[in-house]
Amino acid sequence: MGYHHKKAGILTCTLLASVVLASCSFAPSGTGPEGSPIPKETGDTVEAASGSDDAVNSAVDFDHELDQYEPKKDHYNFYFTYKIVHPWWDAVALGMEDAQRKFLEKGITITYEYMAPEAASAEDQARRLLEVRDRDFDVIGVDVADEEIISPILDDMVDSGFKVMTFSSSDAAEGCKRIAYVGNTHNYQDGADLTEALCKKLGYKGKVAVLVGSVGAPCHEDRARGAKDTIARYSDMSIVATEYDMDSVDNAYNLTKKILADTPDLDGIICCNMSNPVGAARAVTETGSDTVIVGMDHDQEALHYLKDGIIYCLGVQDCYSIGFDTLQNAVKIADGNKPGELFREKTDEITTVIYQEDAAIMLELLYGDN
Amino acid sequence: MSVVFVNTLISTRQTASATNEAVAEVSSFYLEAMADRCAKTIMNLINSNFEQMEKAVDLIIDEEIGSEEELREAIGSLTSLLSLDRFALVDTDNIVYTQYTTYTGGSRHAFLSDDTMDKRYISTVSIYGSSKQLCLAAPTPDFEIAGKHYKASFVQIDVNEILDLLAFEDAGGTYFGLYSKNGENLSGTKLGSFISQHNLLETVKEVIPEESWNEHCDNFSNAVEGSITYTVNGTDETLCYVPVEGTDWMMVVLISDSVIQNRIRSISGRSLSTSRRQIAFILIFSFILLLVLLLMMKILSKKDLDTFRNMANTDSMTGVRNKLAYSEMETLLDQRIRENAIEKLAVVVCDVNGLKQVNDTLGHTAGDELIKEASSLICGHFTHGAVYRIGGDEFVVILQDRVCDTLHEEIDKINREIEENMEKNKVVIAIGYSELTPEDRLVHEIFERADQMMYKRKAQLKQMGSPTGSDRAM
Known part of the structure; x- marks a missing residue:
């Protein structure tokens, strides 16, 4: 929607x-x-x-409703990492929380981590992505801190079977294997x-x-x-x-x-x-x-x-719509869907x-x- | 009627004025009390939430939680169990743990700007795209789960939910709102039609004096309670503000044209209306009564009026005219004498002998009979004169014009009969008389001469052996 x-x-x-x-x-x-x-x-x-x-x-747009997609599970667990602890991403978080509440109303529980370093650092992001490999997340979302450093890591994760998406302000480099991007294009x-x-x-x-x-x-x-x-x-x-x-x-x-x-x-x-x-x-x-x-x-x-x-x-x-759409698309990606009719490979959020x-x-x- | 009407009008105005004064005082008092009660309700909510948070932390410690998933479950169950809003824990890396999410919260929660927390923290949070929230955070010293240290727990309560708690106190025409120190509307609620959702201080600036406005700004800044009254479009509005202890909020209650005012005015109006109806009824009734009287008087014939007048001028015992009638006649005759409009006039003064003795010895009934007998005797002789009873035992006869020509003759006749009566133990009357002389100006002068003559006759009769009357046959 x-x-x-x-x-x-x-x-x-x-x-x-x-x-x-x-x-x-x-x-x-x-x-x-x-x-x-x-x-x-x-x-x-x-x-x-x-x-x-x-x-x-x-x-x-603060007035969001979930689209007609029926999730395949009743519980999802996601990991999101973004560039830096900053109010801009707090606004994105509010959109995500709105989507989480709406899924909950449909009986679908979504838990997630939404993490960032105090100072922007591609190295920190790379470390976090390395750590999540050992944990069980349905989808990993990344706001790319540095496309040159992070894009190869994302490719490797996709190759290893992880479902990876990018979101919010920064997509990965052109040609990256991440599944989709929700954010400013x-x-x-x-x-x-x-x-x-x-x-x-x-x-x-x-x-x-x-x-x-x-x-x-x-x-x-x-x-x-x-x-x-x-x-x-x-x-x-x-x-x-x-x-x-x-x-x-x-x-x-x-x-x-x-x-x-x-x-x-x-x-x-x-x-x-x-x-x-x-x-x-x-x-x-x-x-x-x-x-x-x-x-x-x-x-x-x-x-x-x-x-x-x-x-x-x-x-x-x-930002609110970016957060909402990120979580909604993450559910579709977790269910094994690919960009197409259900969601776009890159969204067109407005400025x-x-x-x-x-x-x-x-x-x-x-x-x-x- | 006019007096009643004017008095009613004045009373009405005084009552209305007194009502307005009372209303102003009662409104202010009522609002202060209401604002104070609302502020206390919020304080109770805050304290209750702090207590529940501490209880939740104690319960989590008792759970011996070993993983993040278990922590989420515990937070979720306690959030529900203790009715907490968005209950969360924060570790020493400023990572926030809620029932569903774990996130880095350094930029999102102002209280996390301090490295350590050693006291409770209350703040207002502006949520992007949402209503304001009250954040209550409490330190959690020595709280550790699976080797991770936690520095605080917190809840965030939507301002609108707080206002919902106060809604039960809301009456029609009464408005509530929470405001920041600079007059910003935190609750997003409308405070009447004028202030509405705008900044309170900025809005009232245009309707109150600058000096007063500065004072209210200081009050807001320094968390001092106060009240503001202003008039907008002819409507008085009063608002009271009370600081909510522990927060930087002002609880504001406003009554537009006051529910109280309307109620008191309504009660007062009903009372006034009742009084007015009663007075109007009295006035209308009196007016109708007056009309009826006038109508009846008009209907009454002159003869009837004369009858009334005669009744008023007649001695009820004897049927002759009374002293009132004599006075009226005296006044009339005095005028005619002054105008030389009368040619002949005589006054006969008659005094009944022995009335007192009869009353004392034979009773008042016998005395009354004696009076009636005397009256009858006098009237029988002066058939063309006007007979008046002017005292208990005193009669006066007024003779005018030609009747005076037979005065002496009639006096002789009556005196003879009286002297005969003396022998028969019947009524005895001392009679004196006098006629108008050219020197006379008043009837009284004639009366005086007749009276003197009557006393001489009385003495004469006494010498003749006039009975006292006590030996009268009944």
Whole structure:
């Protein structure tokens, strides 16, 4: 159902965009809140119609039901490992717990472990995957910390008879034998879309910095590539620094302060993960800089910065749906099903770009924050 | 009737004013009590959950659990047995163990930010995409399962479930809500139509003075109870807030235009309405009565009125006119004398001899008979005069115009009869008289001369052996 709901959501947004575009054909595509409020969908990145409750509310779907699939067992045991202990994956966990409760209502018990290290580490993830080989799990789900290191391990596990899937933010490398992936499939485009919004805001002219999360994390690296490729298209724009905060807000804050000190006339910062925009906004606020920040995700503090105009726009992923669909697909995979009619090999979870006008609605939606 | 009406109006207004004052005081008191009771209910819930958690941990220790699966089973059975919400254990690596999941919880649970726990921890948790929850965590020192150390147990209670507990206290028009120190709505419940689900402090800022608003903000920050009254669209709303001990919550209770106010006003209104109906009934009844009287008076003929007047002016014992009639006549005659409208006028004063002795010796019945006899005698002689009984034994006869021409003749006749009566032991009357002279201005002057003459005659009769009356034959 999650997949069909999201598809319907995207279609709704597309229809809305078409209607508005049709009525405002003179306006440039993808104009942000300072231009005409045009919703735009680029791949699976949806740009919220400014001030549109519907568009913002559809950014995260909390209303899920299990599809018609009848599980073959009444008990499943899964293992999931993700990149780092971080609120973004806590949101994914809530979607998984919702699915677990709904399976329980159908008489199917699902137990699982959902584990991550305190600091992002592909080595740690590799160690965890080695350990689970000795335990009895129906499916092993991996949010790939580093595709070069982890993908071969996953291939080996599949070859050894383990049912392995990837989920949440990062898939394995192309050609990996993992069974399926549930999560963001358009990280490159997300990075490109956020950067495009920044370039437009800056008049396609200026110096920018790129903050990335963990080294080697596919989702972060893809977004950074999307950002760099976009900047490269504009001759009057340049990247003065690229830094990795290793998914630490404190690191993001310190790195931003250093970049601002080195480049006082910095025009913009592109933040490729959840911790980046929070640290960057803290530093920009503290230094009084007018640097424009664009970034990823739904951190509550970041949304407040968006509301206050410190952050220009945020790309919000539907973590809840990612979690829900992960558990639902894990059950199908555990039953020996392969991608096809029952589930897709890669899902199309959406990312919605929101602006200052949308922040209050998103805060209310995600956190009941009024 | 007017007095009754005005008095009713004033009383009504005073009652309404007094009711409003009472309502304001009672509303505030009622809300405070309700908010306090709700806060205590939440505190009891918190304490109860802490106790249940500690009991659950003790039971798990007693179970001698050897594996993670057994731990999950134990947590599950105790969660159900002790009615705990999302009961979980946390080991020293911040891994959380629940009935169905095991997860790394460092970023998800704020209380895990400290390496060690040495006291109970109460916090509000914002759950992504969900309602707020109350997290209660308690340290579990020396708790170890299969060589793994556990530092805490915790439960998370949905704010809405807490409010459901309070719902039994909810009455129509009364609203409850839980708020954070900055006025944020934690419960997601509507607090009336004005504040609704918005930030309480930010919303009331526009309807109360700034100074008062600052005071309430301080109260919220410092967990001090208070109340706010404001008017929105002509409707008074009062809310009371009470800190929930141990948490950073404010329990807020609001009454919109007050259920109490409505009830008291309803009771007062019914009472006033009853009074008004009663007074209206009295007024209408009095009015109808008055109308009937006026109608009856109109229906009564002039003759009837004269009859009434005569009845009022007549001496009931003798049938002659009484002293009231004499006074009216005296006033009338005085005016005519002043106007020179009267030519001839005579006043005859008659005093019955021996009335007191008859009353004393023969009784009042005999005395009454004596009076009647005297009256009859006087009336018999002065058939064209007006006879008045102006005292117990005193009569006055007014003669006017031509009747006065025979005055002396009639006086002689009556005196002769009286003197005969003296021998027959019948009624004896001393008579004096006088006529109008050009100098007279008042009837009383004529009366005075006649009275003096009457006394002389009385003395004369006494010398003649006038009987006292006690020897009268009955």
